Amino acid sequence: MTITPELHNSRFMKAARCEATDCTPVWIMRQAGRYLPEYMAVRSKTTFIDLCKTPELAAEVTLTAREVLGVDAAILFADLLPILQPMGFDLEYVKGEGPVIHNPLLEASQIDRVKPVEDVSVLGYVFDAVKLIRKQLPADIPLLGFAGAPFTLASYAIEGGGSKSYIRTKTLMYTDEDAWKALMDRLVESLSRYLLAQIEAGCQAVQIFDSWAGCLSPSDYRRYVQPYTKKLIDSIPDETPVINFLTGNPALLPDQVAAGGQVVGIDWRIDFADARKIIGDNRAIQGNLDPISLYADLKTLEARAKDVLDANASHPGHIFNLGHGVHPDMNPDNVKALVKIVHELSAK
């Protein structure tokens, strides 16, 4: 995918390459979400999964959120899990309960049931949404694609839903490393095709969400997870920045960095300045305000945002974000205020 000069020189893309910008770019994880009345207006007419699968609606909520917040990047409205459907998992979004997989991988012996996605056109609605969004976005606003990281998707496929302790996932990992490897390889193969097709359709950068890897010890992450995340990131051409996001365990950071990604996404559990020391000067960092800061009064919110900005003041490679997604009961005015605060405080 060729990239226009406007996009190449956009705040987000420059910061991702650690080049100086007029002010720090900002976007908000889950920015097109339930806290926004504009989103709820669309969502009220359909189901969550139909919203994901209808390119016009997915495009609408993506574009509206970008515009009302005034953020420096749009992120495709989609979900982490639908890629599991063509891999053989029976995924359903149950009202009030969230996603459920009716046939989770309970035994290592079932691994041959899991098929890599050979032809990603079964997820064509995602790429159609990307095309629609790119067409309507301002010329200097990049569109981010995304996917779940192999570990996070493997956990979902094995647990069948959310989990507190990842008992089944870790038990399979510990007791049948061959089956684990087979599962992770098939996920990497599928996810790579999926992300490349998003880029081909018009995304300028992609984020990999390892939302659940924080439950792992560093040695388990190195042995069972990092090689697969690295293989996935290595499969993305260098000209498209990858945001390697992981939450829940700052002790994984050195190994997360070694897995790759021009941008390292971190949560609030680590001081930004310490993260910069570990990550070094050659990568951009995305993060890392505690999302609960948005519930405080504006003066406190500003002080907390300033702490994050100040911690990176001497380095151009910073994309401001929360350390995790914005909460559904958030007042959208506070999110808008945060975007303004970041732009104003960081203006050169």
Next chain:
Amino acid sequence: MTITPELHNSRFMKAARCEATDCTPVWIMRQAGRYLPEYMAVRSKTTFIDLCKTPELAAEVTLTAREVLGVDAAILFADLLPILQPMGFDLEYVKGEGPVIHNPLLEASQIDRVKPVEDVSVLGYVFDAVKLIRKQLPADIPLLGFAGAPFTLASYAIEGGGSKSYIRTKTLMYTDEDAWKALMDRLVESLSRYLLAQIEAGCQAVQIFDSWAGCLSPSDYRRYVQPYTKKLIDSIPDETPVINFLTGNPALLPDQVAAGGQVVGIDWRIDFADARKIIGDNRAIQGNLDPISLYADLKTLEARAKDVLDANASHPGHIFNLGHGVHPDMNPDNVKALVKIVHELSAK
């Protein structure tokens, strides 16, 4: 409380002082729990809270677990939350749901409702249990008392139950630091009296559980939590070791260490050798096997336990434990096997 030579020279107490032992002492968090048939036999005759409040039954499950596992310490069977009752919170253990506080602290203005516990004899059933247990324990087996850390109890008092994101707790902390300070001060005062009375009744060491502090950034931990944990630990006389346990965020470790405690309790999210570097040579470390290791086959379990032991091989200050509590569906034979593995592998 004077301590006998047998207790002073027990494996656990020596390791807590970083003195050499014949093998590494081990106990298991939540060792007297639902996974044990001996526990379930007692539990089936009563409710959870009545079990906590009946010294003979609490003593029975404490002693039985110690004995069937062959561990090097007993830990008082009790719960973190009943101390909130005399502080003015209406606590109920709802069947199938766990503990619920019917009058959580919703507004900073309600802070004057919260009273420090002046007279801990309202928790007399705990001290009676301690006396009964101490009388029946082998002479060389220490009895551990425990309490929740101020932050973990404050979270419970504010959220009214378990929480995923600690929205109310952090919002109060961020927006009304005076109210937060008042709440934490009253908790520290109450918890200090509670722990001192446990020690007076016969405990040789105490563990402070900061089970929920992992949701905090290091700067928030330093500002809003550490001074109170430190004050609580400082109030315990030096001759009684304090295990300062925190789970969920290894980036807090340097500040956790600075809060005090002769023993630092860590979870599996950090490599033991890295924790030793941060903690230094003057403190014992308790931990840190991932509890899910117990679901693996015995060969894998042994290899994983060996990794933890080897990481501290050159230092005497190690109390082996899981990084968090044992799960209710665990096979007790695996826990017994782990205790044996730790003793055998570490025997000098």
